[in-house]
Amino acid sequence: MKTKTWVFRVIAFLIPILFFVAIEFTLRFSGFGKSIPLFIENPAAPHYLLPMPQVVGRYFANDKLAPNVTIEPNFFLKKKPKDGIRLFVQGGSTAAGFPYGLGASIAGMLDYRLKQTFPEQTVEVVNTALSAVNSYTLLDFADEIIEQKPDAVLIYAGHNEYLGILGVGSNYTAANSRGATLMYLKLKDLRIFQLMQRIYYWFAQPEMDQSTGTSRTVMAKVAKHKNIEVDSDLFNAGLAQFEGNMALLLGKYQRAGIPVFISSIGSNLVDQAPLCQSPSLSMML
Template identity: 45%
Template sequence: MVGYGQDYQLFHKVNTDKKPDYLEMNINIAGKYFKNNGLNSDNQSDLFLKTKTDSTFRVFVQGASTVVGFPFYRGGSFPRMLKHRLSLTFPEKNIEVINTGITAVNSYTLWDLTDEIIDQKPDLVIIYAGHNEYYGALGVGSSISYGNHPAFIRTYLSLKTVRFFQLLENGYYKLFSSGDKKPSTQETTLMEVMTREQRIPYDSQVYHDGLAQYESNLDKILKKYKKHDIPVILSTLVSNEKDIKPFISDSIPNKTQFLQALEEGKPEIGNVAQHNAMAAYSLGRYYLEKNQDSAKKYLHLAKELDFLRFRAPEKINEIIGSLAKKYDSPIIDMKNVFLAHSPQNVIGDELMTEHVHPNVKGQFLMADAFYHKIKALNFLNNWDNYIGFDEAFRNIPITKIDSLKGKLVIEDLKKSWPYDLRMSGTRPMATYIANPTYEETKAQNIYKKIEPWDQVMAESYRRYENDKDYNKALRVAESLIFEYPEQGEVYRMAGNMCLNMTNLEKAAYYFSKCNQLEKSSLSARQLASVYLKLNKIDLARKTLKEAKNRGFNDEALNKMVEDVN
């Protein structure tokens, strides 16, 4: 069986000549969960050291598309916002926040990845997951499902790493798979491709099977981490209840009479709303400007009664809370975090892009909550460089181009199924921006795969630098650091922009990271020069001495050594 089948290891060694060795997530890992669906993982590529050092603080984040950062990705995801803020707070440490999120997966995948995450000796694991429990790969309502028996499905996943089992499975599919053409993501949305049971009523058997599946898997995940003394921070889930109507609902009975009674404020309309998602949503919207408590109640009820379960039922949050107590795991009530920033006390478009994915501010609120929970639990000592909410929010490490590209993704999604049920089996025409700005042009080009992201970032960095728009150039450099943390040049790019903005402390941080990686005469001179500007003479001397000890003897270095001595 040598050479047959797929390698489903979670982490692979990065192919680079640079030392030390790095690992990254297997870009083909999604194939393990999406058999014969032609789906590829859109997971982030977060490099981390193969051999963990004493100065490393290593965090793994588990979840699905919200964790990946959909629709912005890169610096628009809360794991990268968290890494950015922790790295600046602890400049002497090697902060690793490794994103293992995969779009359209659920707790089965999280369970399956747990052992390999444990092997990498995490200092902390963060879990944000639950919205995909019904329609994620192998879920009870998914088009990729083998029933509602969690123990059987976990056994199946364990066997998937065996090449002989892959041979048997592939043979079975060739012999017995239906000849019926299945929809693909080329033709419609991933949401439709993954959905088999479009109507899962509240309190139905399938509804309870999904809850049991989630509880069983999360319980086993937390048990494993507990056994290895690895702390886990859990989080409740957030969804858009104010501005997303139920995807699938029964028609409102006697709709004309209902709407008339709604306008007249008759109390009996509440009885209809108890059993009808669209009636509950209509009543919630009616109350928004009149009674926020009633609005919140009925909008929440509408989400609970929605037949199409792309938003996790509240029972999922109750399971998270119950298991947090059982395993003594710290928990963040993310729902309350979002409510505190929601003007009408109901989570809506102010913080969400659509039904479950936070916008950039929402992702920031998540990162902020985890940052402060890490601080409160003393996972790291010495918070002298603590970064407050306002400063961190001003410096979110996302480019304008990535932000605009995310908005294009959402605009197209909201014209598709299930936002428009008439669009089943098809895709709308891609959004086109008339008279676009430079950033809009580049966002469209990335979205339509006309230009690769790396090329756009390199070009935009040069453009911003030439235009003296140093803040935007810094955002680009910081985005590149996430992608290439092993390359000194991207830190130099960030350091140069900080110098241009006379932010010397931040420049010293980036040049220090550059020097650690590059260990060249240039990197040492740049770092020493910033130290001199900060009047940190001893650090400048130390940096130059280390460069001389590495054998550098160029004229520029020798002159600098002479000047500081």
């Protein structure tokens, strides 16, 4: 009798799970939703990969809400050479070389320098940095970067921590909670989750269109709290967000045995006061 009771309990537990699994596979089979990889094949040369230019779209169920930022194409071999040196750069617009492009980026300059230093080896320095992102995006990219077997990762990030996508001061955040945002990163590729997002955005569309009009700049679209007071709850939440996300990010690379180089970011702390008259810190992208 007890055996039958446990069998019925297990069946009762599995029924809702199987129901949602069936919905997920049905949505995928019907072509609903999207999964945007960090790296894609080069259409002109399939033995090369490149970062997906529009990878930022993975964070938006509605593509119209995504800021117009892309990763400039830079290529690397799908199969890493045995004697190759492969580095990846992560960060925001400064790391990406904005506004001058890949040649003025950390990846571009380092790639040139290393190729001169090691002319007998295949050198690949790959840029995955792009504007308006912060430590959440760096963390989200990590597993896909690890799959490409880098010899090291270089990180130059921090300027966008408050106002970047999913940041505590951003228009694009998940319930103002770091826990909810980390959960969002895990769920975002599920088609059921994307369906729920579509339904939500359909009801919220008029309000969101008004707050993210196409005439506004990327920074204006992303920024919600333009002035964040020093030592305020929001300010401290941004510090905790950065510290926690970087700890998770470095943990991933450490477990994979990949060295990481982190640079302090350039900032003027001596003679440039906050850009407004109130006692607050202006967080600029």
